[in-house]
Amino acid sequence: MSTxxxxxxxxVNGPDPEGPHVVNSTPDPSTNTPADATVxxxxxxxxNTATDTAVTRAGNVVPIRPxxxxxxxxxxxxxxxxxxxxxxxxxxxxxxDPPATKATWWESAGNATARPLVAxxxxxxxxxxxxxxxxxxxxxxxxxxxxxxxxxxxxTAFLRSFGATGRLVARLRAWVFDxxxxxxxxxxxDRSDAELYMKLREIRNETVRRRMGPVMVxxxxxxxxxxxxITFVTPFWNWTGLVVAMTLVGWWGAPADKPVxxxxxxxxxxxxxxxxMIEDALCSLGIGGLNQAYAKxxxxxxxxxxxRDGDGWRADVDLPLGVTAGDIIAKxxxxxxxxRRQIGCVWPEGDAKxxxxxxxxxxxxxxxxxxxxxxxxxxxxxxxxxxxxxxxxGTDQRGRWVPITLMFASMVIGAVPRxxxxxxxxxxxxIAALDPxxxxxxxxxxxxxxxxxxxxxxxxxxVGDDPEDIERMVVExxxxxxxxxxxxxxxxxxxxxxxxxxxVTPELAARKDxxxxxxxxxxxxxxxxxxHPEHGEELEEICTDLVKRGPALGITLILATQRPDAKSLPxxxxxxxxxxxxxxxxxxxxxxxxxxxxxxxxxxxxxxFARSDRGIxxxxxxxxxAQIVRSVYKDATDAKKIAAGARARRxxxxxxxxxxxxxxxxxxxxxxxxLADTIAVFxxxxxxxxxxxxxxxxxxLRPGQYRGWTAQNLATALKPxxxxxxxxxxxxxxxGKGANRNGYTRDALTTAKNNRA
Ligand SMILES: Nc1ncnc2c1ncn2[C@@H]1O[C@H](COP(=O)(O)OP(=O)(O)OP(=O)(O)O)[C@@H](O)[C@H]1O
Numbered sequence: 174m175s176t177x178x179x180x181x182x183x184x185v186n187g188p189d190p191e192g193p194h195v196v197n198s199t200p201d202p203s204t205n206t207p208a209d210a211t212v213x214x215x216x217x218x219x220x221n222t223a224t225d226t227a228v229t230r231a232g233n234v235v236p237i238r239p240x241x242x243x244x245x246x247x248x249x250x251x252x253x254x255x256x257x258x259x260x261x262x263x264x265x266x267x268x269x270d271p272p273a274t275k276a277t278w279w280e281s282a283g284n285a286t287a288r289p290l291v292a293x294x295x296x297x298x299x300x301x302x303x304x305x306x307x308x309x310x311x312x313x314x315x316x317x318x319x320x321x322x323x324x325x326x327x328x329t330a331f332l333r334s335f336g337a338t339g340r341l342v343a344r345l346r347a348w349v350f351d352x353x354x355x356x357x358x359x360x361x362x363d364r365s366d367a368e369l370y371m372k373l374r375e376i377r378n379e380t381v382r383r384r385m386g387p388v389m390v391x392x393x394x395x396x397x398x399x400x401x402x403i404t405f406v407t408p409f410w411n412w413t414g415l416v417v418a419m420t421l422v423g424w425w426g427a428p429a430d431k432p433v434x435x436x437x438x439x440x441x442x443x444x445x446x447x448x449x450m451i452e453d454a455l456c457s458l459g460i461g462g463l464n465q466a467y468a469k470x471x472x473x474x475x476x477x478x479x480x481r482d483g484d485g486w487r488a489d490v491d492l493p494l495g496v497t498a499g500d501i502i503a504k505x506x507x508x509x510x511x512x513r514r515q516i517g518c519v520w521p522e523g524d525a526k527x528x529x530x531x532x533x534x535x536x537x538x539x540x541x542x543x544x545x546x547x548x549x550x551x552x553x554x555x556x557x558x559x560x561x562x563x564x565x566x567g568t569d570q571r572g573r574w575v576p577i578t579l580m581f582a583s584m585v586i587g588a589v590p591r592x593x594x595x596x597x598x599x600x601x602x603x604i605a606a607l608d609p610x611x612x613x614x615x616x617x618x619x620x621x622x623x624x625x626x627x628x629x630x631x632x633x634x635x636v637g638d639d640p641e642d643i644e645r646m647v648v649e650x651x652x653x654x655x656x657x658x659x660x661x662x663x664x665x666x667x668x669x670x671x672x673x674x675x676x677v678t679p680e681l682a683a684r685k686d687x688x689x690x691x692x693x694x695x696x697x698x699x700x701x702x703x704x705h706p707e708h709g710e711e712l713e714e715i716c717t718d719l720v721k722r723g724p725a726l727g728i729t730l731i732l733a734t735q736r737p738d739a740k741s742l743p744x745x746x747x748x749x750x751x752x753x754x755x756x757x758x759x760x761x762x763x764x765x766x767x768x769x770x771x772x773x774x775x776x777x778x779x780x781x782f783a784r785s786d787r788g789i790x791x792x793x794x795x796x797x798x799a800q801i802v803r804s805v806y807k808d809a810t811d812a813k814k815i816a817a818g819a820r821a822r823r824x825x826x827x828x829x830x831x832x833x834x835x836x837x838x839x840x841x842x843x844x845x846x847x848l849a850d851t852i853a854v855f856x857x858x859x860x861x862x863x864x865x866x867x868x869x870x871x872x873x874l875r876p877g878q879y880r881g882w883t884a885q886n887l888a889t890a891l892k893p894x895x896x897x898x899x900x901x902x903x904x905x906x907x908x909g910k911g912a913n914r915n916g917y918t919r920d921a922l923t924t925a926k927n928n929r930a
Contacts, residue, residue: 299573303547311438318437330423330433331416337426338419349384351377446486446512446536448475454511455490458504466493476531483571484544485518485537492530498523498776501532505781515540516783520570520801523776541570541803542786549805550574551607552815557822558607560691560729561679566600566792567802575802577752577795579605580691581676583720583730584794585747587737587767588756588779593788594733595623597754597804598695599812601731605693606630606819609826610682614653614694616646618701626812629820632831633694633838638701645838647708650715651878653694653728657719658881660726663687677727690828692728694719699732700741710889717745724751737766754802756790757782768793845878847871847890848929852922861901863916864888884915891917894925 294300319326347353354377361370402411427433456467463473474491481487492498501508502521509519517540524531537544546568550556558564563576579601586594595617605611606627614633617624628634633649635642664675672681677689696702702712719730732750734741737758747766755767757779764773764780768791773780777799779791788806793799807815823829830836854870855862864884871879871887888898901916 315437319434326433327420330420333427334419334423337422341426349388351380446479451488454508457511458507460500462496463493485535488534490532490534492532497529498532502776502778502781517542525775535570537570542789554818556607558604560608560611564604567804570801579729581724582751583724584752585750585767586733586754589759590735592756595697596806598697598733599624600805602627602695603812603815606816609822609828610690612690612692616696618698626809626816629816630823630833634832643705643708644840648838648840654715657726657728676725689727695731697733700734700736703743707893713743720746720749737763742766752794754790754792755779848894848926850874855919861903861916861918863903863914864898896921896925
């Protein structure tokens with residue numbers, strides 16, 4: 174039993190050609206029982222009033238009662254429930270639909286979105302500049318194009334001038350002698366209609382007399398000019414004048430289909446996007462709910478007019494009840510076929526802020542992946558960056574810059590192979606390199622050297638996954654964790670007036686004594702770290718810590734992976750990342766792993782990207798909604814040039830450290846052997862030790878490496894050797910009391926050591 178009014182308001186397409194929506198006219202007795210009619214009796218009466226019969230789509234004439242009844246008594250007798258269908262005598266029939274109320278002007282206008290008073294290109298400096306740039310470029314190109322062809326145009330026009338003069342004279346003659354009326358006069362003559370013929374002749378002679386006058390004057394003036402020229406002007410200028418005149422006659426007199434000059438630009442005019450185009454396209458997608466709604470006569474609605482938006486068309490669509498924007502997004506390639514546009518032009522998105530059935534369809538004039546991107550402002554020589562401020566990251570479908578703020582954030586980038594993760598990571602690290610204060614770590618675990626342009630600025634740089642490379646990276650990450658701990662103490666000890674939010678601020682980052690400059694770490698193919706048999710757990714632990722505590726302390730960790738699953742991107746990391754960039758992925762799980770839980774359900778689906786959408790992904794975390802962005806593609810040569818500029822600015826600031834300064838990582842001294850060290854802290858006569866006691870002694874043994882370790886860290890470090898903590902009996906040195914707690918026996922540790930050897 175339906176409790177909703179079944180009337181669909183007219184869309185912007187205009188009224189339904191089949192007349193008002195005859196919702197109760199279906200002759201199906203199962204769906205149109207008298208009882209149903211009672212329940213629907215209080216729907217919006219505006220549509221069906223005063224209609225007694227209607228023709229259904231099947232052509233049957235069925236009775237329709239006016240839907241204006243407010244009480245059971247107002248329902249026409251023939252529409253009331255039959256006696257045997259009706260409720261028991263004495264039962265009051267209650268109407269469930271609310272009475273129809275018309276929204277006041279204030280209610281409907283109060284929530285309306287105001288359209289801009291003046292065109293956006295007049296209020297937006299960026300858009301104005303972009304249009305002005307285009308016009309200047311267009312004019313310059315057209316001028317150069319034709320200027321280059323002048324040596325061809327002049328002889329062509331001159332040669333064509335003879336034919337053009339002939340055509341001009343013939344047309345003039347036909348006009349003067351009224352050739353137009355010739356067939357009519359001949360017709361009168363052939364029919365021997367003497368009276369009509371004579372009348373037509375008279376009119377024609379009068380016309381010829383009227384037209385001959387100005388032409389004769391023109392001829393006399395022309396002859397006078399020729400005479401004067403021959404008498405008073407030198408032959409050189411006379412010939413020049415004649416050639417120019419003939420050329421102009423040839424130019425203007427050329428046939429319309431054979432102009433002398435060709436087109437300087439070929440403009441591709443994309444057809445307008447219309448509501449009927451969208452309706453046809455949506456109905457062809459084979460979406461059950463949508464087709465059923467159409468079969469019942471319900472239409473999709475367009476809450477706003479379809480309008481130009483950047484270099485494309487935007488249509489806001491309210492889908493029929495029960496159909497979600499996600500259903501359409503999942504069929505983007507079919508939609509592009511139905512709209513007869515390239516897939517890179519068709520961008521369906523949901524707007525969950527309105528409701529799940531709101532579809533925002535943007536159809537661009539050109540394929541987003543092939544459209545020329547505006548020059549990246551940060552590629553300009555001398556560009557510098559303040560990482561605390563938003564920086565241009567990529568362009569949206571309309572070609573506008575989309576910013577990103579790397580400070581106070583961690584980021585994950587995910588996609589299937591060859592979609593542009595590394596290029597995006599390199600771009601982000603270039604942004605970081607352009608802030609001369611920032612400390613940079615770049616790790617390329619794919620091992621192809623894609624991040625090598627950054628090596629000239631990086632404090633830590635690693636490429637490949639050989640054991641010694643990984644070991645070096647582990648040492649640097651341990652140092653980074655130590656640095657994070659140092660920063661927590663610095664921040665903690667700062668007075669509230671200097672650091673009210675307990676986080677690094679631009680002012681604190683500028684103070685050299687505090688050493689709180691931004692740190693940016695980029696790891697490509699991070700799954701290599703987390704799946705590493707020996708160091709995987711430790712690296713995961715450090716990265717989780719950095720993702721959670723790093724942002725407030727000025728440390729940004731950016732992880733890119735081609736396998737966004739729980740193993741490659743541990744949940745502790747993926748759940749805490751603030752910024753997310755998801756290029757094409759294959760399924761819902763990968764989508765939500767990168768973009769965040771439930772994003773797929775909300776219609777943010779990176780599965781819709783095509784293989785050709787390289788560098789295009791959903792950016793989430795910057796602003797309220799995820800948005801489609803195409804990152805900036807700088808090849809290795811360009812990236813090297815930008816990084817060289819960044820290095821020059823760093824040199825001026827005296828901030829070339831670590832790898833960029835040629836300093837090697839001392840792996841030997843940093844190398845940890847937690848098994849040997851744990852055995853070493855057992856004193857003579859001790860067979861068992863609690864984990865807490867061991868980590869305290871380890872911190873005394875090697876403060877640089879073990880300071881801050883917990884029992885959990887120790888368990889993780891010893892796990893690869895097959896040693897697990899278990900309950901051991903020992904005595905508290907402070908209280909002298911014995912107890913069973915988690916710990917290790919010397920025997921188990923020694924056995925593991927012997928096995929390892
Ligand atoms: N923003 C972009 N604009 C245009 N093309 C791009 C963009 N980003 C990447 N590409 C193209 O995609 C190709 C693959 O990029 P990239 O190496 O970054 O992919 P990947 O996802 O890191 O691949 P893999 O998984 O193999 O590491 C590049 O060589 C480039 O041609």
